[in-house]
Amino acid sequence: MRRSHFPIGLFLAFILVGLCSGCGGDGESSGPERLKVAVIPKGTTHVFWKSVERGAKKAGKDLDVEILWKGPLKENDRAQQIQVVQQFVSQKVSGIVLAPLDFKALVNPVKAASAAGIPVVIYDSSLEGVAGTDFVSFVATDNKAAGSIGGNRAKELLPTGGKIVVLRYAVGSASTTNREEGFLAAVKSAGNLDVISDNQYAGATAGEAKTMALNMIEQVRKSDLVFCPNESSTMGMLLALRQEGLAGKVKFIGFDSSPPLVKALADGHIDALVVQDPEGMGEKAVRAVVSHLKGESPDPVVDTGATLVTRENMNDPDVKRLIE
Secondary structure (H helix, E strand, O other), rough: OOOOOOOOOHHHHHHHHHHHHHHHHHOOOOOOOOOEEEEEEEOOOOOOHHHHHHHHHHHHHHHEEEEEOOOOOOOOOOOHHHHHHHHHHHOOOEEEEEEOOOOOOOOOHHHHHOOOOEEEEEEEEOOOOOOOOOEEEEEEEHHHHHHHHHHHHHHHOOOEEEEEEEOOOOOHHHHHHHHHHHHHHHHHOOEEEEEEEEEEEOOOOOHHHHHHHOHHHHHHHHHHEEOOOOOHHHEEEEEEEHHHEEOOOOEEEEEEHHHHHHHHHOOOOOEEEEEOOHHHHHHOOOOOOOOHOOOOOOEEEEOOEEEOOOOOOOOEEEEEEHHO
């Protein structure tokens, strides 16, 4: 019987190829491990947070960083947000970008992340501590200044004076508290504006805000202008005003934007919206934590700006970008 001989040279070549492919799997061809950045919002339902997510993922794509987006469903679930932070710490992500639901309750989870060697950038709403020391950076709107923008608009809308109602958002939310205080300081400086209610809280959803607005509707009827400090409180107040036939009769300044709020502005049911740049905020927050991970020194505080939107300027290109 004739034997077939496998050429020894070809046999050795196969061995070399196998060895090289085995080495390449963990060597030069795989490259360094991709950074993973967890981005945690206050909630996941509002249009604002969807815009933040879009900006964060844009930065992730530009920087070749994996973005892990996760947060509580509702903006009052502190326990769930703390759990999300702890989960990402246990997963040993490269960095965390966090919008804290409560400026005190999230302090210890952030400390635990830092102790585990995971840098944290705070965005949107402040955390107790010092930016650049207790956490890498604070990327947000200057919320007191943004509230003042709304207050100054109220003075323009009521030049001869009037009564004002403020429907606050939630206890412990630093961003909205600062907006409320900025608004109140501005209107009180006018001398002829009387704040007849500023101690009611809307809650985490538009539905809760509508209920609260209806509960205080008699005060709203007596007022000349109402102010709300975020998307859900603005939407809830709008629904209540419409239900009671007050939309367009009581002047209304809201905060943040969504398609229904922008339409209400165009229709005359809202007189002005103070809007942020949530997409820019998400992008800059991710860039800040990646900069730190690369050994650079990002600015400890980054102001992402606020803009007053009215029917007169809502179609200007620079403004339209913020409300689309």
